[in-house]
Amino acid sequence: MQVKLLVEGGSMKPGPALSQKLGPMGINLNQVIQKVNEETKSFEGLKVPVELDVNPTTKKFDVKVFSPPVSELLKRELKIEKGSGIQKKMQVANASIEQVIFVTKMKYQNLLARNFKAAVKSVVGTCVSLGVLVENKSGAEVEKEIDQGKYDKEIESESTETPSAKKEAMDVYFSELKAKQEKALKQEQAAAEAAKEAAAVAAGTTATATVKEGEKKEEKVEAKEVKK
Numbered sequence: 237m238q239v240k241l242l243v244e245g246g247s248m249k250p251g252p253a254l255s256q257k258l259g260p261m262g263i264n265l266n267q268v269i270q271k272v273n274e275e276t277k278s279f280e281g282l283k284v285p286v287e288l289d290v291n292p293t294t295k296k297f298d299v300k301v302f303s304p305p306v307s308e309l310l311k312r313e314l315k316i317e318k319g320s321g322i323q324k325k326m327q328v329a330n331a332s333i334e335q336v337i338f339v340t341k342m343k344y345q346n347l348l349a350r351n352f353k354a355a356v357k358s359v360v361g362t363c364v365s366l367g368v369l370v371e372n373k374s375g376a377e378v379e380k381e382i383d384q385g386k387y388d389k390e391i392e393s394e395s396t397e398t399p400s401a402k403k404e405a406m407d408v409y410f411s412e413l414k415a416k417q418e419k420a421l422k423q424e425q426a427a428a429e430a431a432k433e434a435a436a437v438a439a440g441t442t443a444t445a446t447v448k449e450g451e452k453k454e455e456k457v458e459a460k461e462v463k464k
Contacts, residue, residue: 237261239288241272245279245304248272248286261292268297275301282308303346306362309339320367325424326417330369330410332403333378333387336360338396353391357382372409 239257241248248269258265268288276284285302303309311317314329333356340352340359349355357379364375371378381387389395398406 237290237292239290241286241288242283243272243276243286245282245284246273246277247280248276258288258290261290262295263290263292263297264295268299271297271299272301275299279304282312284308303343306339306343306347306359307366309342310359310362310366310368313339314368316368319365323364323367325421326367327369327410327413328367330372330406330413331363332398332406333371333390334395334398336363336370337390337394341394341396352394353382353388356387356391369410369413372406 241254250265250269254268255265258268272286272288276286279301282304284304287300287302289298289300291297307319310331311319313335314331316329318328320326320328336359337356340347340356343359344352344355347355347358349358360370360375360378360382363370363378368375373381378387382391
């Protein structure tokens with residue numbers, strides 16, 4: 237029997253899902269957790285796919301560890317906790333092509349790519365979904381540049397070391413961009429709050445006017461009744 241899990245590297249803990257799967261078979265959960273943590277400790281801080289091959293008869297099990305998803309490897313390489321969530325408005329990191337190649341080399345055997353260049357392009361695609369720039373540009377632009385051969389030298393040599401001067405310049409660029417993005421986001425939020433308040437005031441004014449109109453109608457009715 238095979239059991240597929242996604243665990244925190246080196247930090248798997250007991251949980252109801254695992255107990256429900258293995259408990260009825262009489263498998264020692266503590267032994268499973270200990271073994272999984274030993275096998276995944278090199279991926280500390282990352283979500284790691286794990287497959288347990290369990291023999292219900294002998295109560296023995298084998299642990300097979302797969303490399304973490306590309307997104308997790310990118311987050312560790314770029315030292316970010318999570319992706320943007322609003323990719324069109326906020327970028328969370330700026331990766332060099334060398335960093336992209338480094339992640340590609342780690343994951344290459346598990347990527348469905350016809351060659352290494354295509355695999356690099358695939359990793360750039362993940363940068364897009366995370367809200368990560370590549371070489372100060374959008375991932376979509378860099379994908380086109382890969383097709384045009386702009387990074388063939390780095391890709392063919394599988395270069396994974398970003399030149400210090402280049403890294404420094406990229407950090408400066410991203411720092412300035414991040415400040416602009418945060419400012420624009422705050423302005424957008426302030427405008428949204430102002431619009432919300434204006435709508436509330438308008439709604440309040442309309443309600444007041446409705447009440448006053450109702451009061452006037454009641455006064456007219458009362459006046460007619462007095463005349464009678």
